[in-house]
Amino acid sequence: MSKRDYYDVLGVSKGASADEIKKAFRTKAKELHPDRNKDNPDAEARFKEANEAYDILKDADKKAAYDRYGHAAFENGTGAGARPGGGFGSGDFSSAFSDVFEDLFGDFMGQRGGGGGRRAARGSDLRYNLRVTLEDSFSGMQKTINVPTAVSCSACEGTGAEGGVEPTTCPTCSGMGKVRAQQGFFTVERTCPTCSGLGQIIKNPCKSCRGAGRVEKDRSLSVNIPAGVETGTRIRLAGEGEAGMRGGPPGDLYIFVEVTKHDLFERDGVNLYCRVPVSMAKAALGGAIEVPTIDGGRGRVQVPAGSQSGRQMRLRGKGMPALRGGGIGDMFIELAVETPVNLTSRQKDLLREFEELSEDNNPETKSFFSSVKSFWDGMKG
Numbered sequence: 001m002s003k004r005d006y007y008d009v010l011g012v013s014k015g016a017s018a019d020e021i022k023k024a025f026r027t028k029a030k031e032l033h034p035d036r037n038k039d040n041p042d043a044e045a046r047f048k049e050a051n052e053a054y055d056i057l058k059d060a061d062k063k064a065a066y067d068r069y070g071h072a073a074f075e076n077g078t079g080a081g082a083r084p085g086g087g088f089g090s091g092d093f094s095s096a097f098s099d100v101f102e103d104l105f106g107d108f109m110g111q112r113g114g115g116g117g118r119r120a121a122r123g124s125d126l127r128y129n130l131r132v133t134l135e136d137s138f139s140g141m142q143k144t145i146n147v148p149t150a151v152s153c154s155a156c157e158g159t160g161a162e163g164g165v166e167p168t169t170c171p172t173c174s175g176m177g178k179v180r181a182q183q184g185f186f187t188v189e190r191t192c193p194t195c196s197g198l199g200q201i202i203k204n205p206c207k208s209c210r211g212a213g214r215v216e217k218d219r220s221l222s223v224n225i226p227a228g229v230e231t232g233t234r235i236r237l238a239g240e241g242e243a244g245m246r247g248g249p250p251g252d253l254y255i256f257v258e259v260t261k262h263d264l265f266e267r268d269g270v271n272l273y274c275r276v277p278v279s280m281a282k283a284a285l286g287g288a289i290e291v292p293t294i295d296g297g298r299g300r301v302q303v304p305a306g307s308q309s310g311r312q313m314r315l316r317g318k319g320m321p322a323l324r325g326g327g328i329g330d331m332f333i334e335l336a337v338e339t340p341v342n343l344t345s346r347q348k349d350l351l352r353e354f355e356e357l358s359e360d361n362n363p364e365t366k367s368f369f370s371s372v373k374s375f376w377d378g379m380k381g
Contacts, residue, residue: 003145006053006056006057006066009028009049009050009052009053010024010025010054011024011027011028012024015151018058019057021057021326022058025050025051028047029050029051032046032047033047037040044218056074060194062074084213090203092356101253103339108380109267112340121244122244122248122249122251123150123245123248123250124241124251125241125242125251125252125253125254126147126149126241126251126252126253127254127255127256128147128253128254128255129256129258130143130255130257131223131259132229132259132260133260134259134260134262134265134267135294135296137225137230137259137320138294138320139230140173140224140226140228141143142224142225143225144220144225145220145255146219146220147218147220147221147222147253148216148218149217149219149241149242149243150214150217150242150243150267151214151217151219151243152213152243153212153213153214153216154346155209156206156208158214158243158244158318159202159206160202160205160206160210160213160245161205161206162205162206162207164300166207167198167200167201167202168200168203169199169200169201170194170198170199170200171340172192172194172195173195173199176199177191177192177198177201177345178182178191178192179192179195213243213245213248214243214244214245215240221237221240221253223235223255225257226248226323227278227321227323228270228322228323228324229259229323230257230259230269231258232256232257232258235254236252236253236254236255237252237254239252240252241253267320269329270319270320270321270327270328270329271320271329271332272294272318272331272332273292273331273332273334274292274332274333274334276291276301276336277335277337278290278303278336278337278338279337279338279340280339280340282303283303283306283308283337284305284306285305286302286303286305287302287303288302288303289301289303291331291333293315293318293331294318299315299318300315303335307337308335309334309335310336311335312333312334313332313333314332315330315333316330316333317330317332324328
């Protein structure tokens with residue numbers, strides 16, 4: 001039976017790059033692997049065929065010879081996966097498959113690459129949610145927080161062994177942190193079950209930490225909250241996270257800031273907005289009003305005569321500071337004209353008299369009802 005073209009086997013063109021060839025082989029290897037095709041008797045043969053094709057095409061010299069002479073270039077030699085006299089060698093399979101083995105099964109094994117087990121593991125990063133007021137955000141602050149975390153065990157100095165004795169090499173994996181198991185015609189590496197991938201074991205675990213090298217404890221930390229922080233601001237404290245396993249480096253602590261809602265001010269970036277009610281008379285006649293500012297002071301604003309609800313006025317430099325410098329925002333005063341309630345008889349009489357005299361003082365009302373009249377007349381027509 002004649003051999004299929006190697007490029008057709010992998011599904012690539014003759015001008016495919018080395019990366020494209022490797023990617024195509026990875027796809028074929030996953031698709032045709034015998035463990036995934038137990039009901040397909042042809043899967044193993046096709047898997048070997050793909051391996052043979054890749055062994056030739058991944059090598060620049062072999063690829064050049066194949067491009068020039070085809071399969072004839074290897075008929076009198078050992079070729080790709082072919083022994084003198086025919087057949088397929090498991091050693092040749094290992095040669096071709098080794099450079100993509102970790103790409104295919106690295107995630108399954110829980111680690112990539114070879115060489116030694118982990119003697120110590122880095123501690124986990126921690127998250128702390130911190131609420132601050134808008135006033136704290138304006139001025140910045142120094143705050144002490146209590147963080148429940150794992151700290152290095154003082155009894156064993158973080159080694160996990162009684163008396164601080166150094167751990168010994170794991171006899172199961174010889175310190176590699178991985179063990180090999182034969183599955184079919186190839187070898188799979190897995191995390192060592194004896195040492196959990198650490199490469200070391202402790203014969204006499206520390207009684208305080210039970211061999212972990214760390215214990216649970218609340219820690220008090222002083223945190224600098226810079227002026228201008230907003231909800232979602234993240235502050236990183238390097239090395240203040242969970243202690244590492246058996247003397248490993250600690251993780252980091254991330255503080256996520258939430259600025260609580262304020263009763264008077266609404267924030268938008270570096271700007272503040274304050275809704276201020278004014279009487280109908282003040283809005284009509286105009287005049288000065290006092291407004292609060294975020295720094296605890298008072299600002300004086302002149303309300304123009306004839307102001308309507310929703311009108312805004314600006315107080316420059318009375319907003320929030322920008323985080324890490326960059327100036328200070330402004331404060332915007334939004335007027336809310338208030339309709340009087342609980343009127344006395346005298347007040348009602350004065351308002352009725354005012355209403356009779358104010359025909360030309362409400363241009364928006366006059367314009368609206370003029371449009372309404374035109375609308376109704378148009379509907380009648």
